Amino acid sequence: MADEFLHIENLVKSFNGNTVVKSVNLAFNKGEFVTLLGPSGCGKTTILRMVAGFERPTSGTILVEGKDISPLPPNQRKIGMVFQAYALFPNMNVEDNVGFGLKIGRVPRDEARARVEEMLKLIGLSGYGKRFPFEMSGGQQQRVALARALAPKPKMLLLDEPLSALDAKIRVSLREEIRAIQRELGITTMFVTHDQEEALSISDRIVVLNAGHVEQFGTPFEIYNRPTTRFAATFVGTLNTLAAKVIDPATKSVSIDGQIAIIPSLSSAARSGDAISLTLRPEAISLANGHARDIVLDGTVSEVAFLGAVIRLKVNLGENALHLDTFNDQHSPPPRYDEKVKITFGGSDILVLGD
Amino acid sequence: MKRSKLWAWIILILGALYFLLPLVATLLFSLSIRRGTYSLDAYTNVVQAPAFQQTFTFSLVVGVATIVVGLLIVVPAAYFVRLRAPQLRPIIEFVTLLPLIIPPIILVFGYIRMYNSSSLLPLTNTALGTNILLTLAYVALALPYMYRAVDTGLRTIDVQTLTEAANILGANTLTILVRVIFPNIIVAVLSGAFLTLAIVIGEFTIASLLNRPAFGVYMQNVGANRAFEPAALAVISFVITWIAMGMIQLLARFAPKTAPRTD
Numbered sequence: 082m083a084d085e086f087l088h089i090e091n092l093v094k095s096f097n098g099n100t101v102v103k104s105v106n107l108a109f110n111k112g113e114f115v116t117l118l119g120p121s122g123c124g125k126t127t128i129l130r131m132v133a134g135f136e137r138p139t140s141g142t143i144l145v146e147g148k149d150i151s152p153l154p155p156n157q158r159k160i161g162m163v164f165q166a167y168a169l170f171p172n173m174n175v176e177d178n179v180g181f182g183l184k185i186g187r188v189p190r191d192e193a194r195a196r197v198e199e200m201l202k203l204i205g206l207s208g209y210g211k212r213f214p215f216e217m218s219g220g221q222q223q224r225v226a227l228a229r230a231l232a233p234k235p236k237m238l239l240l241d242e243p244l245s246a247l248d249a250k251i252r253v254s255l256r257e258e259i260r261a262i263q264r265e266l267g268i269t270t271m272f273v274t275h276d277q278e279e280a281l282s283i284s285d286r287i288v289v290l291n292a293g294h295v296e297q298f299g300t301p302f303e304i305y306n307r308p309t310t311r312f313a314a315t316f317v318g319t320l321n322t323l324a325a326k327v328i329d330p331a332t333k334s335v336s337i338d339g340q341i342a343i344i345p346s347l348s349s350a351a352r353s354g355d356a357i358s359l360t361l362r363p364e365a366i367s368l369a370n371g372h373a374r375d376i377v378l379d380g381t382v383s384e385v386a387f388l389g390a391v392i393r394l395k396v397n398l399g400e401n402a403l404h405l406d407t408f409n410d411q412h413s414p415p416p417r418y419d420e421k422v423k424i425t426f427g428g429s430d431i432l433v434l435g436d
Numbered sequence: 437m438k439r440s441k442l443w444a445w446i447i448l449i450l451g452a453l454y455f456l457l458p459l460v461a462t463l464l465f466s467l468s469i470r471r472g473t474y475s476l477d478a479y480t481n482v483v484q485a486p487a488f489q490q491t492f493t494f495s496l497v498v499g500v501a502t503i504v505v506g507l508l509i510v511v512p513a514a515y516f517v518r519l520r521a522p523q524l525r526p527i528i529e530f531v532t533l534l535p536l537i538i539p540p541i542i543l544v545f546g547y548i549r550m551y552n553s554s555s556l557l558p559l560t561n562t563a564l565g566t567n568i569l570l571t572l573a574y575v576a577l578a579l580p581y582m583y584r585a586v587d588t589g590l591r592t593i594d595v596q597t598l599t600e601a602a603n604i605l606g607a608n609t610l611t612i613l614v615r616v617i618f619p620n621i622i623v624a625v626l627s628g629a630f631l632t633l634a635i636v637i638g639e640f641t642i643a644s645l646l647n648r649p650a651f652g653v654y655m656q657n658v659g660a661n662r663a664f665e666p667a668a669l670a671v672i673s674f675v676i677t678w679i680a681m682g683m684i685q686l687l688a689r690f691a692p693k694t695a696p697r698t699d
């Protein structure tokens with residue numbers, strides 16, 4: 082790729098013989114916002130820390146703009162980093178915190194002062210320069226931490242769950258702010274989170290990690306709509322699984338709780354009598370109120386959750402329970418508990434997953 | 437409820453008397469050099485004696501030197517143990533406790549054997565050498581207090597994250613220690629420093645056996661030869677210790693607020 086910025090090749094990290102990062106390969110483009118997403122302990126922080134230089138890879142290479150950065154200590158990598166715990170220097174006020182990297186880099190005083198001012202303006206905290214960290218809210222502190230990381234004009238920005246110590250509302254507004262600032266500066270960014278909604282909402286691309294290896298690397302749209310592995314599909318968003326039995330592979334017919342359905346995407350390798358599972362997103366299924374799609378099945382409502390704009394229903398089909406989302410319609414109330422309903426979905430909505 | 441409160445008061449008063457009575461007695465005694473009236477003559481005698489001024493200054497200088505040398509050793513050591521080798525902490529803690537277990541007299545005889553005039557490093561040959569030896573001995577003596585004070589200070593900050601934050605911004609280890617770690621543990625460090633000062637100013641055994649003109653040795657001499665002046669000296673050294681302790685309290689109030697906020 083022409084504009085490749087960061088290239089990670091066969092990256093492996095073991096702690097005392099316990100391999101926590103297993104041969105990871107990734108390539109980021111310049112200016113891209115990439116999120117590492119995965120459950121706790123999957124190795125997100127470890128990868129980030131190897132890029133920062135705080136951990137030494139067991140094997141593999143990390144190239145920045147084509148150059149191997151492994152011989153460089155963290156203080157020579159020109160990387161900005163934001164920590165989950167803010168990590169502002171408690172003995173310094175906001176100005177000195179933001180200006181720390183400039184002072185270390187021997188930037189002339191006037192220039193440094195102007196840069197600090199510019200940074201404070203960027204994060205919307207002009208006039209807070211003389212405050213100390215303990216005099217600020219968590220959200221403000223994290224913004225200062227962002228300004229501090231960006232002030233020396235790093236080549237790349239690393240953020241390790243920068244929002245997880247904040248409450249829900251600030252989390253959403255600050256993530257939008259981070260994304261806007263990142264866009265404005267065009268800085269290549271690696272963002273770590275275990276919150277799938279956060280990842281989907283702000284990333285150019287997402288790396289889905291599981292137990293130290295990459296499950297999928299793609300845009301939020303791809304990850305959500307075309308997950309390539311079962312893990313990626315279940316970890317990102319809600320996934321319904323329907324147990325089915327193949328009746329005849331030639332006609333692609335299967336039986337779901339005794340009801341017959343035709344699955345166009347049924348693998349030609351399937352044989353009659355095979356037990357298979359079909360996976361579907363909640364929003365791919367709808368109530369068949371007169372408009373049926375490829376597949377229509379009978380079920381019983383077992384749960385109705387009114388979420389506002391969306392109503393999430395749980396429908397039982399024998400042993401199977403399906404979640405489905407319908408939009409709120411003020412002219413027709415949702416089905417009630419224990420009501421018999423028909424559900425419908427398109428054959429192409431069924432996700433075909435490798436394991 | 438009321439009964440237990442009464443008991444609490446009784447115990448408090450008994451405790452206070454136990455500590456205060458000897459002090460009050462010493463104070464009154466130090467004021468009664470003239471028959472029949474209270475006067476500050478004993479204090480004037482003490483303070484005006486050239487030997488007092490010389491020995492006090494000497495001990496003060498040695499005390500400050502001890503603090504500086506001690507901090508140069510203890511702060512980096514405690515920092516690296518916390519950052520890189522936390523599994524060594526119990527061992528280091530044990531080592532820093534040794535000076536409390538080994539009597540100073542053994543320490544000083546060891547020193548004299550190691551550094552006497554016929555040794556490889558004959559520190560005791562010169563006054564300066566002996567002063568250096570004395571300072572080093574005091575550093576060892578102050579180690580338990582100094583290490584604990586610094587370690588307590590380090591416990592109040594997130595050493596690893598602050599180090600990494602400074603490091604990725606371009607700072608090297610020395611800069612991190614001087615600009616980030618030290619300013620954040622200064623209060624704890626100073627409380628260790630005042631404690632060290634209090635110990636050094638009153639120390640007798642080592643100074644005496646190394647034959648140094650220290651304040652502790654002077655106090656002992658005066659105590660052996662005079663009646664009222666030693667009481668005055670005792671009160672003075674108590675006041676000095678109290679001032680040192682008061683400074684620690686005062687500093688704690690100006691400590692940078694390091695408590696993390698998560699709101």
Ligand SMILES: Nc1ncnc2c1ncn2[C@@H]1O[C@H](COP(=O)(O)OP(=O)(O)OP(=O)(O)O)[C@@H](O)[C@H]1O
Binds near residue numbers: 121128275
């Ligand atoms: N210094 C270390 N020594 C030993 N094991 C470690 C070390 N650092 C991380 N690990 C292990 O490596 C694995 C991955 O840790 P890592 O911190 O990268 O996970 P993570 O994906 O960031 O998780 P979380 O979402 O909880 O932060 C974990 O099992 C962890 O116990």
Ligand SMILES: [Mg+2]
Binds near residue numbers: 125126127241
């Ligand atoms: Mg982590």
